[in-house]
Amino acid sequence: MLKDPAEKYRAFAPIALSDRTWPDKTITAAPLWCSVDLRDGNQALIEPMDTARKRRLFDLLVKTGFKEIEVGFPAASQTDFDFVRELIEQNLIPPDVTIQVLTQARSELIARSFEALRGARRAIMHLYNSTSTLQRRVVFGLDRPGIIDIAVKGAQWVREHAERQSDTEWVLQYSPESFTGTELDFAVEVCDAVNAVWQPTPQRKVILNLPATVEMATPNVYADQIEWFSRHIARRDSVILSVHPHNDRGTAVAAAELAVMAGADRVEGTLFGNGERTGNVDIVTLALNLYTQGVKPDLDFSNINEAARCVEYCNQLPIHPRHPYVGDLVFTAFSGSHQDAIKKGLAARQEESLWEVPYLPIDPRDVGRTYESVIRVNSQSGKGGIAYLLERDYDLTMPRRLQIEFSQVVQAVADASGKELSAEQIWALFADEYLGTQGDYVYGSHQLAHSRKDQNLERLTLKLKCRGQGTVLHGEGNGPIDALVDALGLQFDVLSYEEHSVGSGSDARAAAFVEITTPGRATLFGVGVHVNIITASLLAVLSAVNRAMRRGLLDDSIPAASAGG
Numbered sequence: 001m002l003k004d005p006a007e008k009y010r011a012f013a014p015i016a017l018s019d020r021t022w023p024d025k026t027i028t029a030a031p032l033w034c035s036v037d038l039r040d041g042n043q044a045l046i047e048p049m050d051t052a053r054k055r056r057l058f059d060l061l062v063k064t065g066f067k068e069i070e071v072g073f074p075a076a077s078q079t080d081f082d083f084v085r086e087l088i089e090q091n092l093i094p095p096d097v098t099i100q101v102l103t104q105a106r107s108e109l110i111a112r113s114f115e116a117l118r119g120a121r122r123a124i125m126h127l128y129n130s131t132s133t134l135q136r137r138v139v140f141g142l143d144r145p146g147i148i149d150i151a152v153k154g155a156q157w158v159r160e161h162a163e164r165q166s167d168t169e170w171v172l173q174y175s176p177e178s179f180t181g182t183e184l185d186f187a188v189e190v191c192d193a194v195n196a197v198w199q200p201t202p203q204r205k206v207i208l209n210l211p212a213t214v215e216m217a218t219p220n221v222y223a224d225q226i227e228w229f230s231r232h233i234a235r236r237d238s239v240i241l242s243v244h245p246h247n248d249r250g251t252a253v254a255a256a257e258l259a260v261m262a263g264a265d266r267v268e269g270t271l272f273g274n275g276e277r278t279g280n281v282d283i284v285t286l287a288l289n290l291y292t293q294g295v296k297p298d299l300d301f302s303n304i305n306e307a308a309r310c311v312e313y314c315n316q317l318p319i320h321p322r323h324p325y326v327g328d329l330v331f332t333a334f335s336g337s338h339q340d341a342i343k344k345g346l347a348a349r350q351e352e353s354l355w356e357v358p359y360l361p362i363d364p365r366d367v368g369r370t371y372e373s374v375i376r377v378n379s380q381s382g383k384g385g386i387a388y389l390l391e392r393d394y395d396l397t398m399p400r401r402l403q404i405e406f407s408q409v410v411q412a413v414a415d416a417s418g419k420e421l422s423a424e425q426i427w428a429l430f431a432d433e434y435l436g437t438q439g440d441y442v443y444g445s446h447q448l449a450h451s452r453k454d455q456n457l458e459r460l461t462l463k464l465k466c467r468g469q470g471t472v473l474h475g476e477g478n479g480p481i482d483a484l485v486d487a488l489g490l491q492f493d494v495l496s497y498e499e500h501s502v503g504s505g506s507d508a509r510a511a512a513f514v515e516i517t518t519p520g521r522a523t524l525f526g527v528g529v530h531v532n533i534i535t536a537s538l539l540a541v542l543s544a545v546n547r548a549m550r551r552g553l554l555d556d557s558i559p560a561a562s563a564g565g
Ligand SMILES: CC(=O)SCCNC(=O)CCNC(=O)[C@H](O)C(C)(C)COP(=O)(O)OP(=O)(O)OC[C@H]1O[C@@H](n2cnc3c(N)ncnc32)[C@H](O)[C@@H]1OP(=O)(O)O
Pocket: 040, 043, 073, 075, 076, 077, 103, 104, 105, 106, 109, 128, 129, 130, 139, 140, 150, 177, 213
């Protein structure tokens, strides 16, 4: 019988480091970044990059500000070899950028890797061999001394080639691959053995790179491993301690951050986290996480969309719409309370103040995104988002109670369709509900004059269509709205009136909002938009009356044309 899956796996062991210091550390500066997109990312692709794609990604990495870029595994493929040659021969590597290549600890592969780098001004030769208990047993069939022997022989070959190719400034890097599955004392022993060959000094440091080749434990365990290693490695002042997290448990970003707190000086990763299996650590997220804490990341993602499209093209893999900082949906709020809070947060913000907008940990403009997609409306949305869109795209600021009323109209449509509604569709719903020319009362024209009885009263003459019949109504009141209520002779009161201008210059119009209450104490709004403010207010009253009629809230006995005068 098959074992219960839960019995198939072994728990990870905690690290004995009771005096760990990393939990009290904060990150105050960016680590050194090394992009491994063109090697680790590339080796994980369904279709590895051709030279044109590699070149495009290399240019992006340089533009973004990477100073160390692993450009390939030249001993493994002709494409990688040729690409390295192209970079060197065509002088495409900026003076402040160092390229890096990876090689196994095998003499012919090391020789070929040095050949690929011939003529480079400065380069990082990255040597690796696996050191974990599991790989020692099942892949290499070797004990600890056997593995140290592979590493030391590799280090010697690298040293000899480097000495022979002395016109290049060499930086040497060693990775005990599968470090997270390696006993810590053994990882230190192997790295010390490599360093004994390379003889680093504080002026000529080596890079010791400790990969979470497979992420096997919680990030705090990785941090403990890094701190333990950092305390026990000899010649620490001659070592750049580098980490290389993979994301098997989905916590590579956290692991990298804690590792930096634990003493890592350098992080290897990829843009948006492409890489073997679940990926390498995402350097974009790491960098922008720093940014949102007020730490300069030393990488430029001010046009994150451009970076994303380039990476998608080169990797031929899509970026998830919810990927941190870059996904198509990450500056978008669908739910009502979020939309409401964002709207208020944006309104309360002053340009020079700290970024404090609810639900938006970063200002979208900092990564070249805009507010435009911040608010979207579907059946989970509330009045805030709807009001925001009409204000943003149609310059219409609704009174708060109208927002509540209209959101029910939108909600009903969104619920029925189950789809997102665009600002245009919301405006069409608004126009249909409030500005429509359908209804019992359709405005034609009006005239206002002082009442003959009382100079303080206004006398309104209104031409309109009542249920398709042209008619003229007369009424008097202390303003046009009052006079219209009088002229209509219906059982309602005006509760509130607001107006504001829409647009500016010759296109300016007035928007009038009238809230009425009917005999059954129902309240509802009417809206009028017109170049003339008085016409707008009359339209608003008629809009409210028509809506009340449609709902059966007003007695529909239409008054006869008044002959008053
Ligand atoms: C965690 C990582 O990302 S490590 C990087 C992995 N990336 C890649 O492998 C991509 C490119 N690699 C390749 O194309 C090929 O592996 C090559 C061309 C480099 C080598 O291919 P091959 O010579 O066929 O060997 P293969 O990769 O199968 O390696 C297996 C042999 O190398 C040995 N080996 C594996 N890694 C190493 C290493 N780092 N150092 C020394 N020997 C190694 C194995 O023990 C095995 O030896 P055996 O044949 O005696 O059993």
